[in-house]
Amino acid sequence: MTCAPHPATFRLLDTYVGWDESTEPGARGIVGIVGFDDPAGLRLAYRGDAPEGPTRGSLLPWFPDPRLAPGCGPCAWYLLVPDERRLLRRDVCSGAFTPVWPPGCDPAALREPVSVAARGHRLAVVESDRVLVWRREGGQLAGVIRAERPRWAALAPDDEVLVACQGSTDLRRYDSTGGFRGVLRTGARGEVIGLRTGPERTVWLLTDDDGRIRIHRGGHRGPFRPVTADELAAALPPSALTSAGEDGFCLSEKGPDGPQTTCFTWQGLPRDAAPPTTDAYMTSGSYVTTLIDSGISRCRWHRVRVDADVPAGTAVAVEIVVSEDGRYEESDWQLSAPGATDFLVDQPPGRFLRLRLRLSGDGGATPVVRRIRLDFPRATSADLLPPAFRQDPAADDFTERFLSLFDATLAQLDRVIERYPALLDPAGVPDRVLPWLAGLLGLSYEAGWDAPTRRALLAAAPELYRRRGTPWALREAVRIVFGVAPVIDELAADRCWAQLRKAAQGQGQGPEPRRGQGLGAVRLFGRSASRFRIGGSALGAAPLRAFGAPDSDPYTAHAHRFRVLLPAGSADRTALLRLVERQAPAHTVGSVRTGGAGFVVGSRSTVGVDTAFVPLPAPVLGGARPVRLNRDGVLRPGPRGLRRGVGVGVVSAVGVHTRVS
Structure with a gap:
């Protein structure tokens, strides 16, 4: 029994707590039942000399007849x-x-x-x-x-x-x-x-x-x-x-x-008919416990609950007897109703209880008993009634049994309510419950996402909602779904309108400080070639674009626009675009760009997305692409060994030690 600071209210019989088998010389103990050390539970024994081992018939699918x-x-x-x-x-x-x-x-x-x-x-x-x-x-x-x-x-x-x-x-x-x-x-x-x-x-x-x-x-x-x-x-x-x-x-x-x-x-x-087979299990078995001590004098035992699987053709029967000093007659046993796995104790008060379990079957199947729970002392909602309803002992006993029917139903509801927080645990619920749990949080899954990805999104949902609309939240969502951290490129940061270079800091070698570039050297505003201006652009020299006054272009160009950059082959572009549209703020416009084959002339390229520095191939003299002996040709590695791309702290020249791909 589990030790607790409060008085015990139930007793368990199972593999972990113990089945408390009777060892008294006069008791019949265990007959035809095995599995006392098996977490699966008690069951009828196999026929033959190996009651707990497999039978030849059960192994036929793997070891068939020699013919x-x-x-x-x-x-x-x-x-x-x-x-x-x-x-x-x-x-x-x-x-x-x-x-x-x-x-x-x-x-x-x-x-x-x-x-x-x-x-x-x-x-x-x-x-x-x-x-x-x-x-x-x-x-x-x-x-x-x-x-x-x-x-x-x-x-x-x-x-x-x-x-x-x-x-x-x-x-x-x-x-x-x-x-x-x-x-x-x-x-x-x-x-x-x-x-x-x-x-x-x-x-x-x-x-x-x-x-x-x-x-x-x-x-x-x-x-x-x-x-x-x-x-x-x-x-x-x-x-x-x-x-x-x-x-x-x-x-x-x-x-x-x-x-x-x-x-x-x-x-x-x-x-036409199946050949006769030999019965695998024994048809009956029994097991008797030792005297189970409640620790309470004249204890009123309340309820017996059996957790079991009972296939067709099998049965489970439970008998109990209660006594104050451990002595009883054979006629004192109380037998449960046929097929009942939950019943009340109808015995006089007593400190000790003994239980007898009987299993029966047709030889082809066996019931399995995982756990037996004994509740004591008797506690029902009748304890809340006024004393006037409990003066007659016979009426009091009937009232307690009658109210126990409703108490059992309410207890099941209480257990459901107690276990409800477990349904909100992303790491503990079954896979089939994840869509339901995501619906409570307003998340939507795609068909291609596996269970670990869905659990990770549920676990990160509170922080993602708190920081929704920020680059961190978008980057974290992409990392969870696709397993790679993207680069968030805000296009407004690339604007170079009306900017001056910063003045150099510090003093030069001479008596006068170094000066940065000032007005007169940089044109802040001038003739725009990006779109047509009346009186300022020649016809056909600038495109016709109508999206506001040209003077606001330095502030509105690429405003509220961003780009998600990922290496080539790291994610499905269509699925990534759907995720970005769901995670982006409503006033922004997002786009997706995955890595290409190399630098793109005329547009921004990101190392690690569009390019990768890799070592030059081994030189080969002759063949379809012969190597010319010049300063860029290396026949064998030098004293420092073969260069493997760009080295940190080592001077590397693109085109000599590496190539951009």
């Missing part, structure tokens, strides 16, 4: 018929199994086939004393591998064949022609019942050690180690095989109306 092997494509399968010494291949178009080789055309007649393996267009059939390897899906016999009692084979991506022999878990390595390459030690115990290869040259091994099935992962670069079924499912995609029994097998594949199941016999003939 089956998935081929190239989602619907391609190979089926080995040992009794008839035939190998069948499923036709992708018709879905029927047909012989790989026509009668009498088998390049290597099968004698005693044991298992089959396939990978891409390669095929291998394991016999009692050899392994036959084909290419082109059986069209070309690549080689024959001689081995002692082989049972399993797997085809590696580098034209390697792994063979597992009877009585050993070590793997023998061959090439497709039968050449021996060595032995791969696995260190696994038991008997090999499955073998396959995965990406990055990984090898997956399935063993049976006295009824306990284990999965091992290894390869040429690392030792083999046991892994779980979840790790297997995360690393390798499952096949369409869903079940296999004595009478046949079934495949679950995508159809025009959704997933459909197709069943076949072991001779490749279609079946």
Whole structure:
């Protein structure tokens, strides 16, 4: 129980706090239930000697029956018929199994086939004393591998064949022609019942050690180690095989109306009904807790809540008993209603409570119980009523139970309200909630923005709104969306109307100070060639432009206009322009310019946007563009080494050490 300064009001039973299993000699404790250390919760045990491990049936999609092997494509399968010494291949178009080789055309007649393996267009059939390897899906016999009692084979991506022999878990390595390459030690115990290869040259091994099935992962670069079924499912995609029994097998594949199941016999003939399968789980299990101490004498236990997943065909039942001294009779147990996972405690007051959990199923599925919560002492809205309503004990008990129905509903509303601030956390909400959260803040997303970009915009929204319309806000929005900081060029700063050069500061070498350029040397105003003036411009010498008085041109030229500069290839120009239009103030006009191929004559160019200083290419004598031996030609680096562009603190000459591109 979590330590807190206030009295406890509930008790949790789960993996993190503990399930408090009973260890008393007379109690039945745990029967048929596993998962007490699993955060996923309690569940029914598997049948057999490994109640918590995987079953052979659950691993069929990854380790099929030795007579089956998935081929190239989602619907391609190979089926080995040992009794008839035939190998069948499923036709992708018709879905029927047909012989790989026509009668009498088998390049290597099968004698005693044991298992089959396939990978891409390669095929291998394991016999009692050899392994036959084909290419082109059986069209070309690549080689024959001689081995002692082989049972399993797997085809590696580098034209390697792994063979597992009877009585050993070590793997023998061959090439497709039968050449021996060595032995791969696995260190696994038991008997090999499955073998396959995965990406990055990984090898997956399935063993049976006295009824306990284990999965091992290894390869040429690392030792083999046991892994779980979840790790297997995360690393390798499952096949369409869903079940296999004595009478046949079934495949679950995508159809025009959704997933459909197709069943076949072991001779490749279609079946109408699925073959019988062995139950994976036990059909019942129970678990009893120890005496749970409330710490309150004659405590009135209030409520039991069970957090569980109950699939069809399964059930969860909870029984409780309350006592003051830990002694009780079998008839004192209170059983919850069928299917109820939230009920009130109908027991006399007592300090101790004991709980019994029963799980049941049909063998094909199991319920999962994640957590059980016990609320105490009883606290309802009846405590707010006047004492006159609580004088009769029987009526008082009914009133408390009746009001508990409404208290439960209000408690759910309170939990929703308490969790509401979590919905405003950009880093914690699911991806699908981000558009809703952006709508609350007035943000709009584009379809191409990923979830991290949207979360970053939501986190920066308060500061972006506070400084909206400033160059910083526009620069920050572009940086978040496109991952690059732009250059904001305000065109009004480029105006050079009616300006004088600043006077030089400081004293010169002579007795008189140095003077800057003054009036008479710079023309402040004069004849304008930018647009036509009546009485001042010759016809055809200046363009006709009508946007106000010409005398205001020094103040209105490029006013409220800016340009966003980005290097070439750093952002989509159309998407960038849409973002700039949304972020720019209403009285301004923004434009976008991405980097070009070099300097633009007659317009402003920015280093890093339009240009980049790169080193000269290596000189080559002769060829299409021969190097001339002059002062700019360098045959080999000097004592300081090869120049790599512009160096800080080092004199670099454009055209000698670098070129502008």
